[in-house]
Structures are given as structure tokens and as C-alpha cells.
Amino acid sequence: METEDRKKRLYSAPAKVTVTVLLFLGALLCTIFGSAFLRLATLGSGDPTARMEGGQYYTTAGCAIKMHIDLSQLSDYLSTRKVFDVNGQYDPTQLVDVTKDYHNGITGVEVNKYTSYTLEDMYQMYVSGCADNLDANADESTYIQEDEALASESSEAAGYGLSGDRSDLTVASGSESEELVPQADLENIALEYMSEDTWKHLQSVGNSRSYSRQFLYLYGCGYPNEISYGIKTAAGSTLADYAAANPEKVSLYDLYRALPDLASQVSSYVWAEESQEQYLGRNSNLRYYVKDETQVYTNMQDWEALSEEEIQNMLESWPMYVSYTRENGRMVEGHFPETAAGYRLSSYLASEQILSGNERVYIGLDTAYPIDDDYKEAARFYDSLAPYAPGILAIAIIGLVMAIAAFVICTIQAGRNQKDGTVRLYGFDSLPTEVAMAVGVILGILLIGYFGYIIAINMSDMSGFFMVFLGLYVCMSVGLFMLFYLSLVRRIKAHNLWEKSILRAVIHLGGRVYEARQESSKLIMAALGLMLLHFIFLPTTGFFGVMLCLVVDILVLLYMLREATGKRTVIEGLRQLGSGDLDYKVDTTELKGNNKELAEVVNSMGDGLKTAVEVRMKNERMQADLITNVSHDIKTPLTSIVNYVDLLKRENIEDPKIKGYIDILERKSQRLKQLTEDLVEASKASSGNVNMEFVTLNLNELVQQVNGEFDERLSGRELDMICSLPPEPALVRADSRYLWRVIENLYGNVAKYAMPGSRVYVDVIRREGSVVFIMKNMSEQTLNISPDELMERFVRGDSSRTTEGSGLGLSIAENLVKLMKGTFELFVDGDLFKVEVTFPEVNRDVFRQSV
Template identity: 35%
Template sequence: MKKLTHSAAARAAAFILCLLCGLTALLCAAGYFMTRIDRDRTLPEPDSVSVYQNGIRVLLNNALQEERYTGEYPELPSGYSYVATDTSTGKVLYDGRTKNAVPLGISFGYFSEGVGIDVQAYLEPKQTPGEELTLFRTSVGTLLRYQNAYLPVGIITAVLCLALLVFLMASMGKTPDGVKLRGIHRVPLDLFLAAALAAVAVPANFYFDLSEINLLYNPLWVWMMPVTLMALWIGFVVLLTLCTISARLRAGKWWRNSIIYIVCRFVYRAVRGFVRALPIAWKGILVYAVVALVNFFGMLLICLSGSFFQLLMLVALDIAGLYFVIRIMRQLKALQTAAQKLAAGDLTYTVDTEKMYPVLKEHGDDLNAVSVGMSRAVNERMKSERFKTELITNVSHDLKTPLTSIVSYVDLLKKEPTESEAAREYIEVLDRQSQKLKKLTTDLVDASKASSGVLPVNLEKIDLGELLRQSAGEYTEKFAAANITPVLNVPETETYVTADGRLLWRVLDNLLGNAVKYAQSGTRLYLELTPGETETVLTLKNISREPLNIPAEELMERFVRGDGSRHTDGSGLGLSIANSLMELMGGKLTLTLDGDLFKAALVFPQKTV
């Protein structure tokens, strides 16, 4: 069965057979009803056939048409007569029957010059029918000859037609590769239906020209041929329409392949594009204008008609508008909440945009996208920092054991008597480089702890001015060796900040150590403490010995140094450690580069004081 439903040849054969069976069933039904005999009447058989009586009705109608123009009632062909009566007065206007006349059961009424006339037809059994009806009676006799076959043949062919139609409906559009529309099934549906309607309507206009009147003057086959061709054509169009509708329904979304849908979609997209291009304020104005126009015309109709029902409709429309306004306000509130959550750092919060209106839905989707993007960026940053921290920690710990051994053995070598001057110089180099490596390892561990936030922080009230004086005093010899003159600008009054004394000393030690290493010899180092209402700032300024050819932000990255400083013993971790320690204490470290001027500022917010 599957092979048959997927076979184009099988569908074509079924289409032709279905069309022929349907035509045969239709002709048998027509023959059955045309040769139907009224058993309650004692008329001769040909005169009792419905199609024959219709022919007499046509002759009678032609005679009455002649009366309307001539004012005289003409006689019917031999064998038939009629009576015309005034319906209002009962007066007989014309009586052409004999005493043997038998009613045919054919009657109708019409108006002539404002007078209602009733007409009854009669059969004259003892008269020989005229020549006008001889051909007609012969055709009726031919129809009567096969009247017993019309019903069984019609039923059989109708059943076959129905079975073939079911097969066609079940197989349309099916192919071995699935359901696919090809050929005529790809024509827009409304265009196809319009063409099918025109193809049926044009031949149907000639139906009345092919009615029983032609049997009065032509043989039966002359009437049957055009009727059969017309029925065959109409059946072909109808069957083809049913087949294409079945195929489109099976393929799904049949409405998309129609000119009406294409036009409506184009208009909808054009209007939607226009509305979307409008600013949000103009969209609101447009909605208000539509509502105002509807209310205006509604009130106008109510004033003109005074209809209470129209008033109820207008009130219902306004209530619906209020409902939409409430929904919009709730959706705006949801968007506002989402924005507040996002601003507060809750990156897991998302707004439900499923039932939002398009304009607000776009905004909600944007907020969700921002939340997802920021969460992804934060996770990637945390992952990267965690990896760097773990790497530094592991490497530093792995270096400690062999480094401790190296330092210990270098100390032992220094204590051993050595005659060779070169050997003593080599030991000094080993000692200096091992101490440098030890400091680098310590800095790596400190940087890892500071950036990961695992260092214990003991915040307390500290006199920053006094700590700055002590730090500068600790570096007096180093300043003198580097030919740098410190200039302190510290208020006489006490300046307190809340910080960890141990960590703050480490920050100052790093900054002052950098000044000793990298400041231009013979210059001044300015140390200025500026208390304020909202924050306290400690500023260090010096002139760099080498050009500062790197952005200030990069100087606080790990292992970053200026090109001119690479020959010194710095590790590139000092500023990074200082920045991390300041963040742990709630402050911040900012760097400013202006030519050769290096400026570092330690900022302590007043809220931490």
C-alpha cells in the first residue's frame, strides 16, 4: 500500500478512474430522477416522466410570454391545453381544454398588466401529439428504456468513486523522501481557488441553455454531449481542488502559501518595522491616539443613535485598555527590579519575559543577556586568577626547599677559609643571587596570598603621619646612598586611618624601596599627607631615572617593569602586592605618570577611619 501511495502513476490512474466513476454516478442519478413516474396519476408513462413534464412547462411558459406581448392566449401543441384564471376575481380568462382533458399537475402564476393570473396545464388523451413533441417523446422513451439500470449502476460507481477519492486524499503529497509539495501544489492557494471558481462558473452559465428545452427540438445525444462534457470539466476542477487541499493540509502551514497571507505578512512587517523604528515616547503617543480616536467615534455613535449597547461596548473597551495599562506597569516594575538586582551585583537574577509585550520583552532579554555576559566574564576572570594564584603558590613552594639548601650552603662556604680571590668573588655572587631569589620567592607567596584574600587583616586605628615619619627614618641611609632627598609634608596634628599596621608598613616599604631603586639621583622624593572629609590621601612623587614608557595600569600587573628597569634587581611584584594589600584594607593605590614624574597615591576612605 505504501508503494501505491508514493507512486505518481497510481495517483494519476486513481484520479482518472475517480473522475469517470463520479461522472457515471452523476449521469445515472440524473437519469433516475428525470425518468421518475408519479404512481398516483393515471397518465400515460411518457407524459408522467418529470423531464417530459418540464418540457410541457417550457412550452406553456413560451405561450404565456407571447400573451404578454400580443394580449391573446395562444394554443399549445396538439395533445395539450391549459386554463388561465384571474386570481383576484376567479374569472376564467382562457380555457383551451376539452371534456376529456386530464390535469398534468403543472401550474404557476404570473402578473400581466397588474393582474395576477394562475395557469393550469392539461393533457388531451384522445388527441395525437403534434410534431413539436414527437422528438421529445422519442428522447424520453430512450431514457425510460434504461431506467432500471440507473440506480444500481449509480450506487456501484458512487462507492468506487468514494473509495478512489479516499485513496487520493491519503496519498497526495507523499514521496519516498517524505511529504513534499510539487507542481500545482506550489501555486498560492487563494489564487488556485479563484482560478478553480472561475473555471467552474463560466461553463455553469450555460446550464440553462442545456436544459430540457433543447430536447423539444434536438435528439437526446445533442443534449447529453455538452452536459457530459460540462460535468466532466467541473468534476475535474473539483477533484483537483480537493487533491491540492489534501496535500497542503498534510504538509502543514498551508496558509503560508497564499497571496493573502503574503500581502498581510508584508503589511504587518511594514507596520511593525515602522512602529519599532519609532522612539518609545512616540509609540506611547500612537497608542494614546488610537485609543482616543476609538473613544471619540464611540461617543459620536452613542450620541447619534442613543444606543445603550454601544455605551456598554465603549465601557468594555476602556476597561480592556485599563487592563493592558496595568499589565504594562507590572512588566515595567519587573524590568526595574531586574535592573536594580543587576546593579547590586546579583548576576543570577533573570526577568521572565515570556508573557511580556514585544517592546518590553526586548528590553528584558537585553537585561538577561547582560546578566549572563557579566556572569560569564566574572567566572572566566575568577578562573584565570585562581589558576595564576595556584601556579604561583605551587612554584614558590617547590622552590623553597632547594633554595633553602642553596642559601645554607652559601653561608657555609662564606665561613670557610679561601685563598683564591676569584673563589671569594664567586661566593659573593652566589650569596647575592640566592638572596635575590629568596626575596622573589617570598614576594610570589605574598602576592598570591594578597590577591586571593587569604592574608589575615587586623584593622586598627593608626596615626598615618607618625607611621610615615618612621618609615622615612628607616630609609635615611638608603636615601643618602641613592642621593635622594626626602621632603615630608605632614600635618602637625594627628591623622588617623583604620588599617593593618603590618600590611601598611609593607606597602610603604615597597613604595619607598621603588623610589630608592628607580628615582633619579640628586632629586627629591615628596611625601605628602592630605587629610579630608571623605578620604585621606598619602602621595609619593619622584623623578624617574629611566623613561616611563608603559601605562600606569600595567605597572600594577605582576612581573611588569619599565624597559629601563630590567637591569635592576626588582621582581616586578612590588606594586602589585601593594595594590592587593590596599584593597584588603579597604583602600586603593593609584598611579599617575606624567613624563618622568612618577606619582603614587594611597587613598583611605573616611568610612574606614
């Protein structure tokens, strides 16, 4: 019993709410404090508790990693500055030549103004996509070149190679190994790749030279592109025109292929200039001074006027700074703090140069953090929380354990009803299993993917606000996960997982199709034939096939409409039979095939039902007549027996044995008389042959009267009556005599069959416009039959039939209640017997007005 109570408390609504709150609270704590600890570990490079040993952020390996990354970017930035800077400054008007290779840091080389652009124009060519478009044109032109080579090989193999005078052909740019187009065909072929205006322009620029197909394609695509972007060379022309006019000097294909690489270099230089000004310029707490053989680079303007000794003396007061000298690529002198950060930077800078193999470098981190940058944010977070890292980790672990425990308990609670522990399913559980699982998996992938994305982009900059947001996001994800997970658990507990499966439905459909294979095989073959007809005729026969398939589809549609109409006719016949019209016949004159066969079955079913109903009604009438006639025939001799027994009792008979016989005769004759009266009453009640006189009654008063009448009988069996009546009148419309008969019968059953020494509960309640009489008691005998069986005639709860009773009382009571427009319901739960009699409530205001 104690175990049952514990289970009921576990399945109660407050317990479920509490466990759910603990689940979300655990997830929230684990996420917030776990992410905080992870952030500390990241900032400290795996050592979030270093602060407890006196270390601060600038001493950690994590700070060194951040400086390492920034110094790598600084190295790339300074390398590009050495190539493109003018007097140590960015000059957007400086010219760069497409034909030069700037990867090796060449400077001071004379440029060709016809193949050169300013840094600003080259950057715009990269941003606008012009350089990539021209490179794509060059890449596509290789197919033209391959096709032309194949055509040349084919013509030579066939004996149609060029011969004779070739003075009209010249070498075109980028086409030294390509076949030139003859002058006679040049215009026609050129107009395949370019507009007429572009062709005229090419003739004017190239002095009517001949060109290969590849060059014509490149010029037709490239020249309009260069003009549309409005970016020209330093000479004010285009690369296409320069290549057309100087085929012996340059290849247009090579120019277009080299252009995006130089544009990418220039864009990297411009972006580095902008980003370094923002992140490692004057807006950074990381200060640097780098000097090579010719130039000094620093983000501190006042350091440019200082000597190296003055810079060294100033940085010595900073707790985090490094300095070293490199000669011929080898570090010969250096200073590094004896911290995790210093060791990390020493290892990096020993093998990686910032600017060149001969450099003097000073790098310092201003630990006063006057600038709001990543270093200040990281130091503020790390220095304030690192001392509490063990506690933060402990709370995160507690949250994780709490979430796991709540998850397990939620799994146990899922779907269980507090009252009886049965499984309760919800509307969401009615979705097909595969659909619910697919939605859950897709949603889970999206949530996990977005979680990983936001972690990846914010790992290096986790703020308190972001951690709270992350916690709420995880709680939302847990809620959505639990929605699908608990649905799956409820389905498993209710054995509904397979029942609601689409796969099961498909398998069952296949089984039904197989069972009806005689009919279904015809439909399947017809469908396959129709699909085969479409597959054969539609792709190959053109208009004729389309028309043939259309005619067949129309015929199939007409057949389906005929079948659907026939099914509708059969359904209408079934509906008529269901409504009670057993004389209805389905018209089979227009039906064909299975529909006609089904309609004939429906008609024969109607005939069978009609015959069965007629037989049943005849039997009912015969039973009623038999009961009435036999009861009437029994009443005359029974009256005589009762009267003669009464006369014998009046005689002065002294023999006690004869007196005992007379008493037995009296009891049995009275019981037989009561049985006869019950039979007559049951016959009248079941046939409705009862005259009802409806009046407005107060059910409270009627119950109190019956309580008084049965008080002695109930007390004799030690039955404790507990009666609960509403304070206001419970008014109903009924026949007072028959309502008394109903309630008296129920009390009589209690007096006969209730367990002695138990309680009997009688309640009158008002419920949603109705008045309900409720009686509950514990049966002395085991009630191993259903309520419906108890309602049948001649059935008694006392299966041994040792008590008096005919088994007609409940049947009579039910019929009488129905005749009085009420409802009569029985409930049996183990040995508990419960009956509810319900009548519509009479409106008290209307009753007062009528009185």
C-alpha cells in the first residue's frame, strides 16, 4: 500500500512540474557555468585555476596564443607593406603591373602603363568581381582552343591541311601554337563571339590582323567587361586593346589569368591596412616596434622619435613585454618573461620572423588596458572569475547531475496517470511514428548545428550576456527534445509505437491487398499497363502518342467515375439500413462488377436483418404475453392459497409442527405473490404499458423518507448510512409512485446484499442542469459479473440464491427510469457496487412562478 501511495505521488502533477523545473534548472546551470569554465580554460589555455597561484591573464599561455595570432597577422601585414608601401605609407595612386610577380617582394621595378593599374583601381577590380570574371573568361577559352586543335588534327588527317600562300595569316596574341582564322572567314567567326560594334573596334585597334578563335572569344567577352566596369589601365585603355595591338609582346590569355592573383594580393594589403589600424593600430593594447635594415614599423606614433634604448627602458616597467634581435634569421639576443605566456612567445618567435632575417623587435602588452579591445575584455573576465573556477566547475557538474537525474525521473513519469498508473496519450502522440521521429531528428540536427555555430563564432568572446543566452537556448532545445522524447516513451509504454507506424500501415495494406488479390491484382495490372503505355508512347510517338494516352486516360477516368458512383449507391443503401429502413433495396440495374455483387449482398443483408427483427419482436411479444397470461392465471389460485392459509392461521391449532407448516406456506405464498406482481410489472415496464403522472418532486425529501423507512432494516444488518444532500431543493419531474418504487428497490438491494458492518453512501448532487442520485456499498458476495449482466432479468448478485429476490428489480428500475426521461447506470469495481440515477433538474424560478 505504501508503495502504491509513493507511485501515486511520483505520478502526480506537482511531482511532474517539480521534476521538469529541476530538469530545466539543471540544464541552465550546467550551460551557464559550464560555458564560463570553458571560457576560463580557453583564456588560460587549459589552466583556468592559474589565478589561484597568483597568475593573471597576461601570464597565461592563452594570452600568449592570442598575441601569437596577432603577431602572425602583423607579420603578413608588414610583409605586404614592404612591397606596396610608398615611403612607409599606403598610397592608393601607386601603380602595379599585371605582368610582374609581387610574391617575392620586388620593388622599384619599372612598370608598363598599358598593363598597370593604381592600387585603388586594382582593389576595386577585386571587390567588383571584374578580375574574377576576366579569369573565368580565360578559363572558358581553353575549350575553344581544344576544339580548334581537334578540328585541325581532323582536317590534316583527312588531307585537308592548309597549303599554298599563307601571307595573309599572322601570329595572334596568346596564340603562337594555335591555328589562325583565314581573313575570308574572320568576320563571320568573330561575330559568333562578339557584337558588331566590338568587332569594328577590334579592327580599328588591331589594324585588321587575323586572330585565333580563342583570342576572338576572349576579346568578345573581355573587352565589354572591362568597359562595363569602367576601370582602365594607367594608359587609359584596356588590356584587351593592348593585347590586340601588340600580339608580339603580350598574350591576352596570360594577362587575364594573372589579373585575379595580383588583385587578391592588393586586396589583402588594403584589408590588412584597415584591420591593423583597427586591431593592432592605436586601438590595441598590444604595442609593437619593428625595425629592419631600412624601415621602422610601429603602432605608437611617439615611439618613432625614441631610441631603442629609451623604448627598452620604458618597456621594462611593463609586466608583459618581449624584445629580441635577429641576425641572419637567428635570434641572438632577447628578453621574455618567465611565465607561461613568455615561454610560449619565446618558442614561437625563435623560429618565426616578424619582418625579415635581420630585425630588432619590441612587443609589449599594456596591462593597464587603456583601450577597450579583446585583451581588456579577456583580462576582465579571467581575472575576476579565475579564483572561483573550482566552484564554477562544481556548480556546472551539479547542474549536469541534476539534469540527468530529472531526465531519468521524467522518463519514468512520462504518460503515467496518478489515479491508476495507466498510460495517457496526448494529441501529439497520434502523429505517425516515422513522422514524429523525422521531425525530431531534423529539428535536433538544426538545433545542434546552430549551437555549434554560435559556440564557434563566440568561443573567443563569451560575455555574461551570451552565456545567459546560451543557457536559455539550451533550455529551449531541451524542451523541444523532451517533447519528442517523452512522446516516444509514452508510445513505448502504451505499446503504441508500432500501432501508429506508417510501416505497419503499409505492411497491413500489403496484407489486405494480398488477401484481396483476386480484385487487387486486376487493379495493379491495369495501373502498370497504363504507366507502361505512357512510358512507351509519350516520349517516342509525338502528337499521336499524346492523343492516344489522352483517350486512354479519359476512358480510365470514366471507369473510375462509374465505380465511384456505384460505391456511392451502395453506401447510401447501407446508410438507409443503418437508419432502420430494412425495406430499402439498392437499385442494381446500373451497377457492374464488384459494386453489383456488393449491392446484392447489402439487399440480402437487409432481408436477413428484417427477418431477424421480426422474429425478435415476435419472441418479445410472446414473452410479454406469456408473462402476463401466466401471471394472471397464477394470481387466481395463488389468491385462494393465501386466503386458505389465512383461514388456517385463525383456527386454534395447538400442534407446533402444523403451525410451522402453516408459517412456511405463508412465507412461500407471499414470495410467490411478490414474484407474480414483479413479473407483471416488469412486463408492463419493458413494453411501456405504464401510465405516468409527472409532478415536480423534491428528491431530497423523497430520499429522507426512504431513509426513515429502511433505518430499522439497515440497522439490523449493522449498515451505517452516510447520506449527503444539498442544502437547496433538488427538483425533478417524475411519477412519485414509480420513483419511490425505484429508490425503494435500490435500498432493498442494499438491505439484502450489502456486507454487514460496512458503510452505505447515499448522495444527491446537482450537476450541469441535472439532479443525480448516487448510492454506493460494498457487496457481501463477490461481484464477478459485469453491470450489463446485472441489469438483465432474473440475474442476481447472490449467485448462490440463498437470499430472497427475483432478479427483476434492477431491470424494472431501469425501465421505469427511462419511462420517466431519466438515465440509470450501474458501476462495479471489485466488490464496490455503485448506481447513478439522473433526471433533468427543474428550474426553481420557473417552478415558483408556476406555483
